[in-house]
Amino acid sequence: MNNDIHTWLNQFQHPLLTSQWAATQGVVTVGHKEKTIDVEIPFLVESLTQAVGHWISENDAPQGWEEYTFYVSARVRPLQSKIPSTLTSIKNIIAVTSAKGGVGKSTTTANLALAIAAQGAKVGILDADVYGPSIPLMFGTKGQALEVVDNKWMKPLQAHGVFTQSIGYLISSDDAAVWRGPMASKALMQLLKETQWPELDYLIIDMPPGTGDLQLTLSQDIPLTSALVVTTPQDLALADAVKGIAMFEKADVGVLGIIENMSYHICSHCGSHEDIFGSGGAVKLATEKGISVLAQLPLHANIRRDIDLGTPSVVNPESAAQAQGYFDLAEQVVSRLFWYGVPQAERISFVEVT
Numbered sequence: 001m002n003n004d005i006h007t008w009l010n011q012f013q014h015p016l017l018t019s020q021w022a023a024t025q026g027v028v029t030v031g032h033k034e035k036t037i038d039v040e041i042p043f044l045v046e047s048l049t050q051a052v053g054h055w056i057s058e059n060d061a062p063q064g065w066e067e068y069t070f071y072v073s074a075r076v077r078p079l080q081s082k083i084p085s086t087l088t089s090i091k092n093i094i095a096v097t098s099a100k101g102g103v104g105k106s107t108t109t110a111n112l113a114l115a116i117a118a119q120g121a122k123v124g125i126l127d128a129d130v131y132g133p134s135i136p137l138m139f140g141t142k143g144q145a146l147e148v149v150d151n152k153w154m155k156p157l158q159a160h161g162v163f164t165q166s167i168g169y170l171i172s173s174d175d176a177a178v179w180r181g182p183m184a185s186k187a188l189m190q191l192l193k194e195t196q197w198p199e200l201d202y203l204i205i206d207m208p209p210g211t212g213d214l215q216l217t218l219s220q221d222i223p224l225t226s227a228l229v230v231t232t233p234q235d236l237a238l239a240d241a242v243k244g245i246a247m248f249e250k251a252d253v254g255v256l257g258i259i260e261n262m263s264y265h266i267c268s269h270c271g272s273h274e275d276i277f278g279s280g281g282a283v284k285l286a287t288e289k290g291i292s293v294l295a296q297l298p299l300h301a302n303i304r305r306d307i308d309l310g311t312p313s314v315v316n317p318e319s320a321a322q323a324q325g326y327f328d329l330a331e332q333v334v335s336r337l338f339w340y341g342v343p344q345a346e347r348i349s350f351v352e353v354t
């Protein structure tokens with residue numbers, strides 16, 4: 001009988017769902033006795049949750065279900081990472097990398113985190129870019145002091161609703177940049193583990209650019225759910241992105257997709273569209289590697305201005321047009337993360353009855 005309900009619900013198709021979404025374990029719970037259908041979308045995209053509810057209310061359920069109650073909700077599910085995680089308050093950890101500096105990795109990470117949070121998810125950012133920690137500047141938290149609890153735990157700084165931690169809160173960029181591989185990876189692991197993260201649906205890590213020993217060690221030691229590679233359409237950056245993908249393959253971490261930043265230029269005066277770095281490169285690379293291009297984001301003066309002012313475009317109402325690309329990207333990231341991942345067995349808490 002559950003199959004009938006699943007088949008019926010699967011008639012609702014959406015770009016963020018798979019064709020058999022309703023039959024996925026844990027998504028639909030059918031109560032035969034009380035005649036209830038409980039749909040729990042495993043990631044937060046408000047328009048999708050609403051669309052599912054609307055479809056159910058507009059369509060006739062299978063025979064025998066003329067009268068029933070339905071519930072539609074959404075909750076981020078924790079997915080398995082390649083190594084078991086001791087960070088029990090964090091459901092999913094995503095690394096954002098680029099094989100070379102300056103392609104807009106941090107700008108993309110900041111806006112992506114805010115776009116995911118805008119759907120109601122609890123999001124943290126760990127700025128692990130020892131070569132140029134820029135998250136404090138981008139979130140307007142530069143110069144603020146971290147609170148230390150019990151002489152051990154650092155409390156992340158909250159800005160625009162996202163919890164941020166950065167190597168830049170602790171030492172100057174000049175000091176961080178001279179760290180060598182093993183020292184930097186040890187310090188970054190400590191930063192990750194000694195931060196008092198609240199309950200988070202996603203922790204997004206702004207990784208140090210490059211594909212050297214430091215990056216490989218971090219990819220192997222952090223319990224990552226998945227990774228994203230930011231690149232630009234230039235041939236050189238794309239060739240480097242291949243190295244980035246290969247690094248994660250070595251660390252046994254799945255790459256969710258490529259984000260092509262500065263894909264084209266939008267003139268802030270006339271709005272014209274120009275492919276200044278060439279076009280089609282990321283798509284070609286991704287096709288060759290069997291990886292998806294999750295977004296092609298423009299080079300736009302507002303994106304640079306907003307981030308430099310500590311109010312990324314996603315949270316600046318004046319830049320709604322630029323923000324849209326990040327909202328679309330966020331939907332792709334949270335949905336694909338679930339559909340390509342393996343759900344973790346969730347902790348069950350028992351209540352003692354006396």
Ligand SMILES: Nc1ncnc2c1ncn2[C@@H]1O[C@H](COP(=O)(O)OP(=O)(O)OP(=O)(O)O)[C@@H](O)[C@H]1O
Pocket residue numbers: 098100101102103104105106107108129131132134208209261262297298299300301303304305307308
């Ligand atoms: N899509 C974009 N449109 C306009 N400016 C952008 C865009 N993406 C990034 N920038 C600007 O490019 C510069 C470099 O970006 P960012 O610091 O995010 O790069 P990065 O890859 O993180 O660099 P690094 O790894 O060296 O820290 C910044 O001034 C940023 O504002």
